[in-house]
């Protein structure tokens with residue numbers, strides 16, 4: 001089933017021409033023969049989506065071996081002592097889970113249901129919402145530098161006033177305005193939570209302005225995006241898994257922005273990389289959010305916070321649906337360590353750059369590249 005959908009998405013123009021030429025109603029035998037032959041001959045290399053067998057262990061994150069596994073920090077946003085834990089989580093992992101987050105479950109469920117409906121629509125309809133250039137529907141191809149993943153996605157402008165009459169919103173034929181409204185409600189709540197987290201971090205770090213990070217997301221020109229990912233199940237996984245390979249839904253990367261806030265359905269697949277390179281699966285929790293430190297926040301804190309490397313592994317039987325808000329600064333914003341954070345003679349670890357420059361550089365790289373390395377100062381000591 002998964003080979004077939006990959007086939008149709010990769011070769012659809014060819015496929016459509018042949019179908020219309022050999023009308024199946026008139027020449028059923030020949031067209032079915034042709035179709036099955038095409039599927040067999042043109043079967044795309046599924047190997048493309050599998051990782052090489054890893055030399056680095058994946059920690060199974062179960063309770064049988066609690067000592068070897070550092071538990072992913074859980075931050076209760078309703079508790080007053082959370083600020084300290086937040087800073088610690090950003091320093092140690094660049095990743096944490098948030099509970100009591102204040103995002104209405106109704107808003108989450110509405111968006112999830114609209115997104116599920118969209119991804120289960122015929123490919124021809126979904127393609128009307130693409131390509132993701134910069135916003136729209138994408139399928140298997142991640143960016144334009146040769147990265148593939150077992151994923152379909154919708155990439156949307158997180159600016160709330162954007163046009164619901166053009167793609168991808170116009171594809172929600174029954175009511176594009178309604179879909180835009182559902183996205184707006186969700187993004188508004190998640191952005192509020194992201195800003196609250198950023199302000200708690202600034203407070204705890206003793207920065208003079210508690211909105212020093214959050215104002216970049218609140219800025220009218222904030223370059224924030226919203227993404228919905230759908231990872232279809234792929235039965236062929238089992239065969240490859242026995243050889244120690246994983247079906248890569250979304251290849252390893254760090255997020256270039258300031259902060260990312262992720263929510264998924266109850267299908268796991270997200271993994272984060274610890275400093276020693278061990279991959280740790282993150283158990284899914286559809287009622288909580290997961291937060292990543294992005295590269296820009298790493299730079300603004302002069303490396304005190306770490307942007308977390310993460311990836312998604314798809315599976316054989318359950319689909320994963322995730323929605324991620326990427327909070328980014330305005331394009332012209334200079335991304336540099338905050339003066340108020342620097343201690344004594346502390347020097348910046350990074351060359352000066354704007355978000356526009358960094359974003360451009362990130363777009364021109366492969367997912368797994370260490371994108372910040374181009375902007376690191378060469379240390380002389």
Ligand SMILES: O=C(O)CCC(=O)C(=O)O
Pocket residue numbers: 227229250255262264270310311312322323324
């Ligand atoms: O889909 C997920 O769970 C994470 C995807 C991700 O890392 C991304 O879209 O940047």
